[in-house]
Amino acid sequence: MDYRLDIYLRQKWVDPRLTFPRVGDTDHVIVSPKDIERVWKPDLFFPNEKSAAFHDVTVPNKLMRVYHNGTVLYSTRITLTLACHMDLRRFPMDHQRCSVEIESYSYETKNLLLEWDHPHGIDREEELDLPQFRLTSQKTEAQAVVYKTGTFPGLTATFDLQRLYGFFILQTYVPTILIVILAWVSFWVNMDAVPARVSLGVTTVLTMATQLSGSKASIPQVHYPKAIDVWMSMCMLFVFISLVEYAFVNALARGTPTKEKEDEEKKEDENDKRGLSTDTFVGPYVIEPKLKSPTTCGVTSGREAAIYLERVAQICFPIAFIIFNIVYWSVYLRPYEY
Structure with a gap:
């Protein structure tokens, strides 16, 4: 001051x-x-x-x-x-x-x-x-x-x-925009690639946290929010939501097993411990093992919901970020009045 x-x-x-x-x-x-x-x-x-x-x-x-x-x-x-x-x-x-x-x-x-x-x-x-x-x-x-x-x-x-503010455009705004875009890349990564999706989400969140702390170190501390605080907070929110989105997608894709499915898996585990094969020979006949049906536990419907949520995120997240940019820059670049 x-x-x-x-x-x-x-x-x-x-x-x-x-x-x-x-x-x-x-x-x-x-x-x-x-x-x-x-x-x-x-x-x-x-x-x-x-x-x-x-x-x-x-x-x-x-x-x-x-x-x-x-x-x-x-x-x-x-x-x-x-x-x-x-x-x-x-x-x-x-x-x-x-x-x-x-x-x-x-x-x-x-x-x-x-x-x-x-x-x-x-x-x-x-x-x-x-x-x-x-x-x-x-x-x-x-x-x-x-x-x-x-x-x-x-x-x-x-x-x-x-x-x-050219310095801040190059040192703060451009890097954070790239970090948010990088968080969107996870929407196009296969949902079964859990390590890749989680690593990408956590990395972008930590990088945004570092950018946020660095921006606060170089400006005076005041009791009201500044334009750069609004920007950094919203970018952090976008990155965090992209990570939370994958948690929902993963949960939907895995589904919730039913009682019948749990009993079948338990029986298969017991057979494995006894060293028995799922293909059992009785005389000249062969008893075919029961095939696992994904529809018995609702996995198919959950998978479809996860795919739908991914497609919605691929479209809605970029649109929401573009709308935020339009509102943000129109508010903070308007003519100044003392």
């Missing part, structure tokens, strides 16, 4: 006590760094600052010019870490609005007025390249801030930032 700035803070004011006669072409003098502290300066501070530092390499990065008419130009380089309240509900397709707040610490509006030097107030590189954001707009305003100790002058610069 913060961002870092490297700025040149330039201030300009008029101090009649510092006027001097102009000599030739020289209209200003440069004040040495050790004498800058002896000149009056506005007591500015940043209310939303978390940390800040002046630059001192190789010398203190401070510049002060005093012009013959008493105008003072004071410039210093500062690195700031400023607080920014971010709304991450659409992360990583989010837009953020962060500000730089500048106020006078002890001088009230009756003693000191602050204003931007020109309408924009901010000079920046035209091709400003940020690793995670794109600066879409900026604006400045001046206001009076009221505290219990009085009314103080203040300035605010606001930046509108759009997050660049």
